[in-house]
Amino acid sequence: MTDFARTRAFFDLPxxxxxxxxxxxxPLPKSAVQAVAQTMQKDWGQQLIRAWNSAGWVDKPRxxxxxxxxxxxxxxxxxxxxxxxxxxxxxxxxxxxALRPDRKVILSDxxxxxxxxxxxxxxxxxxxxxxxxxxxxxxxxxxxxxxAAAVVMLTEVDYRTGRLHDMAAITEKAHRAGTLTIWDLxxxxxxxxxxxxxxxxxxxxxxxxxxxxxxxxxxxxIHVSPEHAEHAEPSLAGWFGHEAPFSFETQYRPAPGIERxxxxxPPILGMIAxxxxxxxWDEVDLADVRRKSIELSQLFIEQVERRxxxxxxxxxxxxxxxxxxxxxxxxxGYAAMQALIAHGVIxxxxxxxxxxxxxxxxxxxxxxxxxxxxxxERIMRERLWDDARYMARSAVT
Amino acid sequence: MTDFARTRAFFDLPxxxxxxxxxxxxPLPKSAVQAVAQTMQKDWGQQLIRAWNSAGWVDKPRxxxxxxxxxxxxxxxxxxxxxxxxxxxxxxxxxxxALRPDRKVILSDxxxxxxxxxxxxxxxxxxxxxxxxxxxxxxxxxxxxxxAAAVVMLTEVDYRTGRLHDMAAITEKAHRAGTLTIWDLxxxxxxxxxxxxxxxxxxxxxxxxxxxxxxxxxxxxIHVSPEHAEHAEPSLAGWFGHEAPFSFETQYRPAPGIERxxxxxPPILGMIAxxxxxxxWDEVDLADVRRKSIELSQLFIEQVERRxxxxxxxxxxxxxxxxxxxxxxxxxGYAAMQALIAHGVIxxxxxxxxxxxxxxxxxxxxxxxxxxxxxxERIMRERLWDDARYMARSAVT
Numbered sequence: 001m002t003d004f005a006r007t008r009a010f011f012d013l014p015x016x017x018x019x020x021x022x023x024x025x026x027p028l029p030k031s032a033v034q035a036v037a038q039t040m041q042k043d044w045g046q047q048l049i050r051a052w053n054s055a056g057w058v059d060k061p062r063x064x065x066x067x068x069x070x071x072x073x074x075x076x077x078x079x080x081x082x083x084x085x086x087x088x089x090x091x092x093x094x095x096x097x098a099l100r101p102d103r104k105v106i107l108s109d110x111x112x113x114x115x116x117x118x119x120x121x122x123x124x125x126x127x128x129x130x131x132x133x134x135x136x137x138x139x140x141x142x143x144x145x146x147x148a149a150a151v152v153m154l155t156e157v158d159y160r161t162g163r164l165h166d167m168a169a170i171t172e173k174a175h176r177a178g179t180l181t182i183w184d185l186x187x188x189x190x191x192x193x194x195x196x197x198x199x200x201x202x203x204x205x206x207x208x209x210x211x212x213x214x215x216x217x218x219x220x221x222i223h224v225s226p227e228h229a230e231h232a233e234p235s236l237a238g239w240f241g242h243e244a245p246f247s248f249e250t251q252y253r254p255a256p257g258i259e260r261x262x263x264x265x266p267p268i269l270g271m272i273a274x275x276x277x278x279x280x281w282d283e284v285d286l287a288d289v290r291r292k293s294i295e296l297s298q299l300f301i302e303q304v305e306r307r308x309x310x311x312x313x314x315x316x317x318x319x320x321x322x323x324x325x326x327x328x329x330x331x332x333g334y335a336a337m338q339a340l341i342a343h344g345v346i347x348x349x350x351x352x353x354x355x356x357x358x359x360x361x362x363x364x365x366x367x368x369x370x371x372x373x374x375x376x377e378r379i380m381r382e383r384l385w386d387d388a389r390y391m392a393r394s395a396v397t
Numbered sequence: 398m399t400d401f402a403r404t405r406a407f408f409d410l411p412x413x414x415x416x417x418x419x420x421x422x423x424p425l426p427k428s429a430v431q432a433v434a435q436t437m438q439k440d441w442g443q444q445l446i447r448a449w450n451s452a453g454w455v456d457k458p459r460x461x462x463x464x465x466x467x468x469x470x471x472x473x474x475x476x477x478x479x480x481x482x483x484x485x486x487x488x489x490x491x492x493x494x495a496l497r498p499d500r501k502v503i504l505s506d507x508x509x510x511x512x513x514x515x516x517x518x519x520x521x522x523x524x525x526x527x528x529x530x531x532x533x534x535x536x537x538x539x540x541x542x543x544x545a546a547a548v549v550m551l552t553e554v555d556y557r558t559g560r561l562h563d564m565a566a567i568t569e570k571a572h573r574a575g576t577l578t579i580w581d582l583x584x585x586x587x588x589x590x591x592x593x594x595x596x597x598x599x600x601x602x603x604x605x606x607x608x609x610x611x612x613x614x615x616x617x618x619i620h621v622s623p624e625h626a627e628h629a630e631p632s633l634a635g636w637f638g639h640e641a642p643f644s645f646e647t648q649y650r651p652a653p654g655i656e657r658x659x660x661x662x663p664p665i666l667g668m669i670a671x672x673x674x675x676x677x678w679d680e681v682d683l684a685d686v687r688r689k690s691i692e693l694s695q696l697f698i699e700q701v702e703r704r705x706x707x708x709x710x711x712x713x714x715x716x717x718x719x720x721x722x723x724x725x726x727x728x729x730g731y732a733a734m735q736a737l738i739a740h741g742v743i744x745x746x747x748x749x750x751x752x753x754x755x756x757x758x759x760x761x762x763x764x765x766x767x768x769x770x771x772x773x774e775r776i777m778r779e780r781l782w783d784d785a786r787y788m789a790r791s792a793v794t
Contacts, residue, residue, distance in 0.1 A: 012442045021446045028442035037434055044612055045409045045425035048743060049418045057613060084661025086635035087484060094523060110647055115636035118649035122634030126491060215441055216454060216665035237519030238483035239512035248748050250507055250532060252515035264481025268613035269666040346445060351645050
């Protein structure tokens with residue numbers, strides 16, 4: 001049984017804040033500051049270039065990949081870290097297209113995170129060849145899978161509504177049509193149990209700064225199923241994905257397996273912060289996380305619906321069809337969220353009218369959820385959002 | 398006049414080491430540890446998601462780009478940070494090819510760093526269309542430029558020999574043939590004065606962990622000349638390069654100018670370490686750096702040639718044709734370098750037989766160079782390299 005008091009103590013949480021935005025940027029693991037400082041002072045500072053070997057920097061992308069593999073139901077040796085989620089989407093998509101050279105359609109949905117769609121658009125623009133990105137409604141994805149589709153590329157949990165795709169069913173349907181699958185796990189990894197191997201997913205990608213708490217701009221991950229790992233042709237053929245990077249050959253030769261999905265020199269400070277963040281998962285059962293996430297989410301929905309009639313639930317009511325977030329629609333959602341933040345409850349806003357709240361059992365308690373609902377009630381009842389201070393948009397919300 | 402005692406004090410240097418490998422990984426700036434710790438504790442820890450605005454994270458890639466622009470003779474607003482050098486090569490190359498759609502040749506040389514060639518090979522493999530990567534000898538580049546060449550892609554300073562290309566002459570020759578240029582400044586930025594605007598270079602890329610001391614895997618940079626910035630089509634169309642990333646539109650629209658070369662969520666810890674490292678340049682004149690680099694390099698060549706007759710100079714003898722490193726060939730160079738490192742002088746080795754030494758006036762003194770030459774003499778005279786301990790290869794050297 002996971003001890004959530006213990007996991008909460010793992011994090012450095014500001015005293016005056018209820019944080020319902022761990023689905024956007026997870027909080028600071030206490031041990032990460034010291035881990036990064038030590039890497040900088042002892043390894044970079046004293047070992048200098050030697051630290052690539054002596055501190056094991058060169059192996060971090062695969063080692064941390066193995067730790068994440070355990071959280072997403074993937075075998076060891078099938079996940080590697082690096083770059084950003086956007087880059088990993090590009091790699092997975094170009095590799096998938098190369099495995100289905102006679103097909104012209106990339107199928108996705110309008111609940112996918114924009115950068116996934118943008119990267120696909122960039123790739124289509126680059127390749128031409130009659131390729132097409134076909135974007136349908138989330139509910140229409142299964143029916144839209146046909147033998148024209150080279151690949152179906154979806155984010156499992158909708159970043160706006162929290163709607164959860166049925167990975168196993170969609171992957172099975174895709175495979176019956178000879179279509180490959182790419183699953184973006186940005187809002188899944190660390191949020192709920194994922195079973196990539198069980199679903200026979202072909203590719204998966206994800207970021208680590210949300211439910212995995214790796215820090216701002218932490219390295220992303222990519223999974224290639226063992227079935228494809230030796231056939232996936234790297235489009236981003238960087239030297240760290242070469243079979244012998246330090247032979248400095250003129251000709252690229254892909255490394256065996258997942259290592260070929262490495263590109264350039266890995267960002268070590270980000271890797272070390274992530275490594276510290278991943279330690280908490282050794283004492284966590286994801287089934288417990290899921291159970292408590294649903295409890296907290298249900299409690300919040302019930303409280304908000306009772307206390308704030310102007311807010312309309314935008315997430316699926318059935319917790320089995322929802323990730324670890326709850327969203328409400330409100331016409332003045334941007335200002336209301338700013339007011340809420342000013343009153344110590346941090347969620348976030350997604351255009352055009354979504355107020356989004358993430359539930360992260362590792363550090364969020366029932367009492368936090370109740371207090372957040374009370375404060376939100378006050379914002380709404382006293383119309384505290386109706387204030388010029390809260391209307392002005394900033395770059396990132 | 399640059400005060401090199403003062404710049405040396407900027408760095409945390411191990412007491413028992415003479416570091417001649419700043420061309421591979423620059424040393425730790427003392428202020429970087431505190432800067433990163435503060436970002437982690439105050440911004441990430443206390444501000445959480447709000448730090449993207451309150452700590453200015455979202456603007457770091459452009460702000461640091463402007464600071465680097467000053468060091469490479471590029472106008473403000475023409476450089477942006479992110480990803481790795483490999484990714485930036487891919488972006489520059491795909492944008493250049495799109496600007497010359499009727500041409501089929503990418504021209505480069507076999508002195509280019511392998512990852513540049515690999516990324517070009519990956520792009521050629523992706524695009525097909527009869528594209529060809531043509532690799533010639535460094536000395537043959539100018540003559541090989543013709544109207545078949547869409548782009549000439551070169552690293553200004555050869556990573557093995559230190560041979561310096563004539564950026565202005567090659568760019569001029571290229572432009573006469575209608576060919577675009579991509580300059581990799583990995584061994585130039587912070588090592589010698591660079592004048593991208595004066596040379597009318599079209600694209601430039603570089604890493605920041607060598608002479609710019611940004612730390613292991615620090616973010617890379619890309620420069621697009623203002624002439625091309627509004628026409629360069631991003632192949633890696635990530636959300637941070639979108640005109641309105643936080644509108645979460647379904648369709649990609651490139652941001653104005655250089656911002657479109659941003660891709661995913663920027664790696665903030667790496668950005669902050671780099672920001673601390675860049676502070677030293679406020680008090681540095683690159684002409685002074687170049688003058689002292691040549692003095693140190695000439696002294697080392699003279700000493701080594703006198704003391705170590707088995708070592709053959711692999712770098713151009715004329716300092717005007719050399720970057721800020723000096724290389725010697727020696728059949729047992731790998732073992733000799735390991736022995737040298739074991740005796741407190743850190744250089745590095747590049748296959749097949751290159752012993753490489755970087756000269757970095759910001760923290761390297763004449764006395765260091767003399768001592769290094771003495772120790773190298775002892776390694777050679779007493780054949781200390783001829784020892785099984787020094788023969789075994791490690792992953793990174």
